[in-house]
Amino acid sequence: MEPGAFSVVSYFQETINTFFSFPVRVWGRYVFLIETEKKNQILNQEIKMLRQENAFLQESALANQRLRKLLEFKKNIPYKLVAAEVVGVDASLSFESFSINKGRNEGIKKGMAVLCPDGAVGRILKEADSFSVVLLLIDQGFALDALVQRTRTQGVVEGIGGGFCQLKYVLGSEDVRLGDWVIASGLEGFFPKGTIVGKIVSLKKDKLSAFQEVIIQPMVNFKKTEEVFVVLDLAL
Amino acid sequence: MWWFLFLAIFGLFCIVIQTNPILNCYLFPIKPDFTIPLTFYICLFQKPVQGCFLVMWLGFLMDLFSGGIMGIFLFLRLVLFCFVLILKKLLFLENKLLWVGVILLLFLLDSLLIHLLFGLMGKNWGTLVIILKTSVSQGFFTFLLSLLVFPFVNKFENAYKRTADKIGLWILIKK
Structure with missing residues (x-):
């Protein structure tokens, strides 16, 4: 008896939940997305900035490596x-x-x-x-x-x-x-x-x-x- | 006079662009040569004597920024200038498609002359086929880049003419 009643109630509960969750989902997935889009834009910009910063750092690291090599070369050559x-x-x-x-x-x-x-x-x-x-x-x-x-x-x-x-x-x-x-x-x-x-x-x-x-x-x-x-x- | 100076400075600007190592490594698949289309442009729109001096200036700059014998490009650009002068008298050079053909022809002529000069000096500058292939691709690539660069010259020329007209009118009114 109990499992049968439970399954009927659970169907009912699921229907109610679906009914109420619909507007929440609409809000979350569509209306709230406007805010997400803004956040996305900001994050994209941040990514671009970080990528640029990374490129600069990589360039400095490479320049550092190159200059170190040059310095060593200069030290070793007696001219x-x-x-x-x-x-x-x-x-x-x-x-x-x-x-x-x-x-x-x-x-x-x-x-x-x-x-x-x-x-x-x-x-x-x-x-x-x-x-x-x-x-x-x-x-x-x-x-x-x-x-x-x-x-x-x-x-x-x-x-x-x-x-x-x-x-x-x-x-x-x-x-x-x-x-x-x-x-x-x-x-x-x-x-x-x-x-x-x-x-x-x-x-x-x-x-x-x-x-x-x-x-x-x-x-x-x-x-x-x-x-x-x-x-x-x-x-x- | 100002226009002459502008073209001289523009020539220097073009040479600086084509010798820039960063642009040459990453942007240009083959080294462009802006001096050839510029020689053609000067020959078409400048008085012969002024044009001759401008082309000599371009050749001198090329000599300065290259590892060749001093005077080689000065001579080559003057030859190209004379060639266009003759062509200008023989052909009706108003069609812009014809300009493309003439510029490619100038690139070919330039390469052939270099090949000839190298031969006279006892050096070997690749086979004729390689030279022709290289010069055609260089010419085509330079032409594409010229489409970006040369409209600035036209715009500046128009602005210059308008300003000159205004100044002329103003002087007339004052008189």
Whole structure:
């Protein structure tokens, strides 16, 4: 008897509850939503602000990491260096260069070597009082005396465009392998000896030619370089 | 005179935009060259002598902001300027669709001339096919960006003319 009565009562109770809960639900889900929408807007704005703040913090953290790396690099190199920021890229598609925010006022002169912790970047092409243009390793006008680190094979690094360089005048009989590191020889007087230029990524030996075709991939990502060092004096 | 100065400053502004590293890394898929459409614009709407000086200024700025030999872009922009001058006499350059074609043609000519100069200097600047592909895509992209930039020049020109007219009227009334 009791369970039967209970089920009848519960049906009744459910009907009453549904009847009364309807306006409450209408209020809560539709009328009250106006307030929720306002809150939603505020929260969305807060999210946007926090996202922006997060981006700023991430940027500062990355800058901090980068600067720390630069500082360590500067400590380890026993030469007089000037830190500079990249402020512009080449105006044309035909040449590979970028501008830095340091110039004659800081003692920068034409021909000086430009480095970053990853390796050689290029050399100063022209300088103004507080502005200089750096000719990159990958430009066709660039040339640097270099060595293959493993075998001490000497050659001249020249830019060939497309993000690569070539090690010229390497005799066909020389033992040069893929993956060998190419470093600056220091003979031309501006680049410190041992500065990393890049890694050998392609080799071609032609029977008709006395020299091998050695293609190097520079270690520096020129598109992502933001800070560089100019070597002022190798004598220190 | 003021209009001449405005175009000179506008040229500098365009070069600064196209050399900005942030814009080049994240915004532009290929480096635009605003100096070519600007050369075309100057050639169409400026007196030849004034235009010649403006184009020389643009070329000088390009030389200054690039790693090439000093004077190479000055020479190239002057060649393009002369080319448009000749074209202006041969063709009826009123149709704006024709402008797009001429600008693309200027990009192609510029790349071919660079290729030729590099060849003369004993350097290799990619194959002809790559050069043509690059110059066409650069030209098209620059044209799209020019649609955003050049209306400002037109608006400024209209405002400048209106102000000049007003000043002229005012001087006449005063007299």
